[in-house]
Amino acid sequence: xxxxxxxxxxxxxxxxxxxxxxxxxRTMNQFRRDRRTIALMSIVPIVIMLIFGxxxxxxxxxxxxxxxxxxxxxxxxxxxxxxxxxxxxTDNLVxxxxxxxxFGNYDQGIDSVELGDVYAAVLIxxxxxxxxxxxxxxxxxxxxxxxYIDATKPTIRASVMSTIYDxxxxxxxxxxxKLVQILAHDGAEFTGLDVGIPSVIAFVIIFLLVxxxxxxxxxxxxxxxxxxxxxxxxxxxxxxxxxxxxxxxIAILMISLTLIFxxxxxxxxxxxxxxxxxxxALIFGIAHVFLAVFLxxxxxxxxxxxxxxxxxxxxxxALGGMLVPIVSLPVWLQPxxxxxxxxxxxxxxxxxMLKGWGFxxxxxxxxxxxxxxxxxxxxxxxxxxxxxRD
Amino acid sequence: xxxESEYVIETQDLVKIYKTGKxxxxxxxxxxxxxxxxxxxxxxxxxxxxxxxNMISGALFPTSGNIRVLGYNVPxxxxxxxxxxxxxxxxxxxxxxxxxEENVRFFSRxxxxxxxxxxxxxxxxLNILRLEEKRKALAKNLSGGMKRRTSIACAxxxxxxxxxxxxxxxxxxxxxxxFFWKYFHSLKEDGITLVITSHVMDEAxxxxxxxxxxxxxxxxxxxxxxxxxxxxADSIEEIFIKLSEGVIIDE
Ligand SMILES: Nc1ncnc2c1ncn2[C@@H]1O[C@H](COP(=O)(O)OP(=O)(O)OP(=O)(O)O)[C@@H](O)[C@H]1O
Ligand SMILES: [Mg+2]
Numbered sequence: 087x088x089x090x091x092x093x094x095x096x097x098x099x100x101x102x103x104x105x106x107x108x109x110x111x112r113t114m115n116q117f118r119r120d121r122r123t124i125a126l127m128s129i130v131p132i133v134i135m136l137i138f139g140x141x142x143x144x145x146x147x148x149x150x151x152x153x154x155x156x157x158x159x160x161x162x163x164x165x166x167x168x169x170x171x172x173x174x175x176t177d178n179l180v181x182x183x184x185x186x187x188x189f190g191n192y193d194q195g196i197d198s199v200e201l202g203d204v205y206a207a208v209l210i211x212x213x214x215x216x217x218x219x220x221x222x223x224x225x226x227x228x229x230x231x232x233x234y235i236d237a238t239k240p241t242i243r244a245s246v247m248s249t250i251y252d253x254x255x256x257x258x259x260x261x262x263x264k265l266v267q268i269l270a271h272d273g274a275e276f277t278g279l280d281v282g283i284p285s286v287i288a289f290v291i292i293f294l295l296v297x298x299x300x301x302x303x304x305x306x307x308x309x310x311x312x313x314x315x316x317x318x319x320x321x322x323x324x325x326x327x328x329x330x331x332x333x334x335x336i337a338i339l340m341i342s343l344t345l346i347f348x349x350x351x352x353x354x355x356x357x358x359x360x361x362x363x364x365x366x367a368l369i370f371g372i373a374h375v376f377l378a379v380f381l382x383x384x385x386x387x388x389x390x391x392x393x394x395x396x397x398x399x400x401x402x403x404a405l406g407g408m409l410v411p412i413v414s415l416p417v418w419l420q421p422x423x424x425x426x427x428x429x430x431x432x433x434x435x436x437x438x439m440l441k442g443w444g445f446x447x448x449x450x451x452x453x454x455x456x457x458x459x460x461x462x463x464x465x466x467x468x469x470x471x472x473x474x475r476d
Numbered sequence: 477x478x479x480e481s482e483y484v485i486e487t488q489d490l491v492k493i494y495k496t497g498k499x500x501x502x503x504x505x506x507x508x509x510x511x512x513x514x515x516x517x518x519x520x521x522x523x524x525x526x527x528x529x530n531m532i533s534g535a536l537f538p539t540s541g542n543i544r545v546l547g548y549n550v551p552x553x554x555x556x557x558x559x560x561x562x563x564x565x566x567x568x569x570x571x572x573x574x575x576x577e578e579n580v581r582f583f584s585r586x587x588x589x590x591x592x593x594x595x596x597x598x599x600x601x602l603n604i605l606r607l608e609e610k611r612k613a614l615a616k617n618l619s620g621g622m623k624r625r626t627s628i629a630c631a632x633x634x635x636x637x638x639x640x641x642x643x644x645x646x647x648x649x650x651x652x653x654x655f656f657w658k659y660f661h662s663l664k665e666d667g668i669t670l671v672i673t674s675h676v677m678d679e680a681x682x683x684x685x686x687x688x689x690x691x692x693x694x695x696x697x698x699x700x701x702x703x704x705x706x707x708x709a710d711s712i713e714e715i716f717i718k719l720s721e722g723v724i725i726d727e
Contacts, residue, residue, distance in 0.1 A: 310569035
């Protein structure tokens with residue numbers, strides 16, 4: 087019996103950042119050579135931005151608003167006219183399914199708009215009927231109705247305003263009554279495209295990362311390199327983390343390009359903290375890299391892998407509030423919106439870019455996205471292969 | 477843990493049944509391979525050679541049976557032995573979108589080699605495998621035989637003690653093949669064990685021992701001359717044709 091076989095030193099057993107980075111560099115290297123994919127990845131966000139930013143229009147329903155009707159009955163001695171118009175206006179609003187009315191106090195309504203719970207707070211002042219009567223009797227008065235409104239979604243804003251106009255018109259007639267709009271979130275007004283960009287960023291992250299991620303991992307299977315690595319010291323956790331780091335750097339490149347184009351070409355302003363925005367994009371990106379690695383378990387070739395992108399992106403688009411605001415979806419569909427990651431991505435990016443929100447206002451969405459990260463990470467770790475299929 | 481033995485590879489009643497297709501790809505394989513041996517595993521297509529190598533290298537888990545490599549139980553301790561084995565799979569299993577050099581460097585990193593360890597070893601292998609001119613070429617633009625040689629370089633970069641070459645010399649031209657066999661013998665001189673599979677019978681004759689597989693079993697084993705004498709044949713090819721087609725049942 088020879089002793090020669092037992093002189094092996096067990097080595098390379100612990101987790102190694104070096105091996106992890108070898109995988110990460112390898113993942114990035116394939117893109118360095120693949121100029122066409124890089125070009126496509128930078129053009130796709132711009133095309134999506136153009137399509138959705140410029141062309142979108144949709145029907146908006148059941149937008150939550152708060153109404154404070156302080157108007158009181160006014161009886162004019164001479165000529166004898168008695169009017170109480172407030173309830174007529176509110177009845178019309180309640181009857182219209184463009185908005186979903188809650189009665190409340192105007193000041194609290196303003197807070198709710200700022201918090202994003204409702205889109206508008208409407209105040210019908212106490213002397214509204216009185217002023218209308220005085221105008222009818224020939225006096226020169228200005229009649230005003232106050233609307234404190236979230237202007238970050240132009241489609242919703244336009245729809246809410248036209249609903250209020252209609253309600254006013256059918257209650258009072260066209261008497262030149264002024265609707266005073268006070269814009270929430272420090273009064274910033276936005277163009278359609280401005281509003282589109284945050285959704286587009288969230289959408290692009292999902293769409294491209296799922297495509298690029300699943301294809302990268304699936305390509306390893308086809309080349310046989312994945313199987314080959316099973317008989318090396320590489321750990322499956324290192325492989326997983328390597329993919330994530332490599333893909334994440336690609337994602338950062340892609341997100342930066344989208345942001346730069348948004349800012350330089352389309353004139354988007356970022357009202358909130360840029361670093362918070364980058365942080366949000368990062369954790370949202372990580373979640374989807376994990377998702378992609380997990381999904382690639384179910385693909386044996388590139389053709390199958392490529393199906394996962396529309397499979398995740400299209401439902402997100404429909405349910406995540408990108409095309410149609412969630413409040414306008416059928417009630418039975420709305421719960422599904424809260425399981426779609428895009429919903430929270432849009433909340434984060436819109437909150438930071440358009441509303442200037444910080445962590446204080448967005449902690450729920452941050453928590454949900456972090457939770458999704460963890461969930462997809464666990465799914466990816468539990469299903470990551472460490473040996474050949476049998 | 478490690479058990480002392482004169483064999484660097486031992487399998488005992490090794491069985492593999494693939495879940496897909498329910499094929500008994502390996503059916504009670506008992507192999508014993510000594511240190512420094514060149515062992516040729518031959519057999520018809522589908523006789524279970526690749527499946528056996530994959531199990532011995534720890535990438536594929538057996539359905540039943542035992543494997544010991546360098547004294548360690550596989551797959552239990554496959555990560556320990558993985559540092560000391562190199563495998564060049566039947567399909568090249570290299571990264572097509574990386575250059576030749578990047579491929580080999582990648583594997584050197586996976587084996588924990590430093591840059592200083594990598595450079596001289598890589599240059600040595602480029603020289604042996606006659607790949608100097610192609611070091612910067614993309615793997616997908618290499619010829620078939622060059623892809624095979626790149627795959628071999630990846631398997632040898634970390635100076636493994638056991639090398640598995642699954643159809644190592646397919647696509648390699650005769651001149652290089654002769655040259656490679658010289659190199660294989662020099663590896664043997666250094667105490668390195670080589671397990672190769674092959675369909676080229678005159679190549680099998682250059683091995684120290686030959687194992688012939690059929691239906692996932694070893695149906696004949698021995699040195700080339702032992703086999704020729706036992707089966708009263710002029711060449712291994714003759715034996716292969718008789719045995720692997722089931723004309724003779726040899727137990
Ligand atoms: N991943 C797999 N899933 C299901 N069956 C498989 C798988 N791989 C191989 N087989 C089957 O197992 C058997 C043995 O295959 P294996 O690849 O080990 O043969 P081989 O001796 O290497 O053949 P060749 O000379 O063609 O390379 C074959 O019947 C094959 O169809
Ligand atoms: Mg084979």
